[in-house]
Amino acid sequence: MVRRKLYNKLLTHIDKKEFSIITGARQTGKSTLLRQLETHCKELEKPAVFINLENKLLVADLNQSPLNLLRYLPETEERIIVFIDEVQYLDDPSNFLKLLFDEYAGKIKIVATGSSAFYIDTRFRDSLAGRKRLFHLFTCSFDEYLSIAGEALLLQELITINSQPGYKSLKIDLLRMEWEKYMIYGGYPAVAAEPELNEKAALLKEIRDSFIKRDIIESGVQNEVAFYKLFRILATQSGNLVNVNELAATLQIKNETVVNYLNIMQKCFHIALIRPYFRNLRKELTKMQKVYLPDSGLRNCLLNNFQIFTERSDRGEIWENVVFRLLMENNETDEIHYWRTSAGNEVDFILPAQQNPSAIEAKLNTSLINPSKYKLFRSAYPEIPLKFSILNPVNEDFFRNLP
Structure with missing residues (x-):
């Protein structure tokens, strides 16, 4: 069990x-x-x-x-x-x-x-x-996913990789394959336990169409169509700023209705909104929030896109969303922030409340890192070290360095 x-x-x-x-x-x-x-x-x-x-x-x-x-x-x-x-x-x-x-x-x-x-x-x-x-209780972390999927040997391999700094795995290709499935189909337990990819997709659609509908009914949502449209828009905008005015105009509903639906989605644990990081708390509370979906499988289901990871145009968005999910394991959502200036300088995640504060930028590979983009942040916040969470290559060090 x-x-x-x-x-x-x-x-x-x-x-x-x-x-x-x-x-x-x-x-x-x-x-x-x-x-x-x-x-x-x-x-x-x-x-x-x-x-x-x-x-x-x-x-x-x-x-x-x-x-x-x-x-x-x-x-x-x-x-x-x-x-x-x-x-x-x-x-x-x-x-x-x-x-x-x-x-x-x-x-x-x-x-x-x-x-x-x-x-x-x-x-x-x-x-x-x-x-x-x-x-x-979140959807499954990667090690829980391996356990529920019946991949006991790969789970043990993951434990060995993390406990032995110089260890080279003969099963790294198998772990990489499971990791990519995890990013596409997420961590709902029933989905993790299902070996067939088509059935994984079908289970996610059942969650989307049946169980989320129960949340809608119990939360008293009147305009179910607008709620679902908003949810899909947010899935396409994962990692982006939430502009209530634009969303209300797009959906032709009131701003207050958008705010109410966002609140319901948060309380249902389908989305998470994170606030910007400023030294001035008043500014922090009045700026726009960024949205993420705690389960990447549900995100991909809302987009009706279960393409393999290497063929997707939204690889960067998926990876950033997964990094956020990893950070949720050990941090309250209120403790996770982002940093952004009016000129467009940005750092994906700031964890200021920890004893050892940190900033994390999610990148698909090291070639996408432009050090000059982060000079302003490092100058403004020298006490917060900036780290990069790199997806490729998915090797032993990748699993050791997960957030």
């Missing part, structure tokens, strides 16, 4: 007083993760109950009173772990969790998943402050 990296973090949090809330886009594996944690608890003979709120009878009962949950729990002196899947289906999930924490935190530990509609609710942020810890 493949376990995601988030599994161990959740495991260490199970004994904490705070409730554990798992966020993430649909189809990233939240329910599977919950079941694996339940199995672990039962193996250790910890009292555990799994509640799936796709069951409308359960939802109706818990809507009557959060305390009705107690009727589904075993009688025991031990603290009971309650796994709740799809908590957003309750009428007032924030109040449900708040009441149970305030009155029964010593007897009940809740580990819950929920879709975006729940997290848009300001009551979730306000009423659960200090009562919960959020855990974000």
Whole structure:
């Protein structure tokens, strides 16, 4: 059974007083993760109950009173772990969790998943402050992708490459092939597990057409056609500035509607918007943001383009988008910025909040690096070292130097 990296973090949090809330886009594996944690608890003979709120009878009962949950729990002196899947289906999930924490935190530990509609609710942020810890489940990283794809030998080879600085791999061509598939089809678990490329594309289209539609319905979007058109435009503009005025004019909808749709897409974890980096915080908050799609497979699906990487005209955009996805592994989105001047000088990513700040520029190969383009940045921010994340050649050092 493949376990995601988030599994161990959740495991260490199970004994904490705070409730554990798992966020993430649909189809990233939240329910599977919950079941694996339940199995672990039962193996250790910890009292555990799994509640799936796709069951409308359960939802109706818990809507009557959060305390009705107690009727589904075993009688025991031990603290009971309650796994709740799809908590957003309750009428007032924030109040449900708040009441149970305030009155029964010593007897009940809740580990819950929920879709975006729940997290848009300001009551979730306000009423659960200090009562919960959020855990974000992304689509798979490359090592998780290899594991789910059944490529155990290549995963071990990747580990060896990263643990031995001078190691030369006999499987580097196979790793390169899998890496290019990963960039084209992304990391949704079901997509990673599917060996046939046509079926990978079909699964991504199912995610696009069925599961994202559920996000649209639950978020109260009125103009579904405009929402999808905006989503496709953003996929074509990955790594570019988001101009709300231009988007509204193109789609013939109000600026406020574009802003609302952008907010929903962020809360659904389908896009990420990053802010510019300035020393002047006021300027930083008033400038345009850049957009990325956290899963390159979904991006390519929206563009209906699954061409192999070497034949694509958007290789640079894909690589920059993948570098952003790699940075998301260890940084909150709010901690990732970009730098740009009115004259067009730009650095793709700035990570200023770290103890060791860094700037990262994504390039397909070293021949595309023009040192003079970065003189202004290096002069303005000498304390932030500039690094280049180079795609080609995809060799041992490439995997060692991934962001």
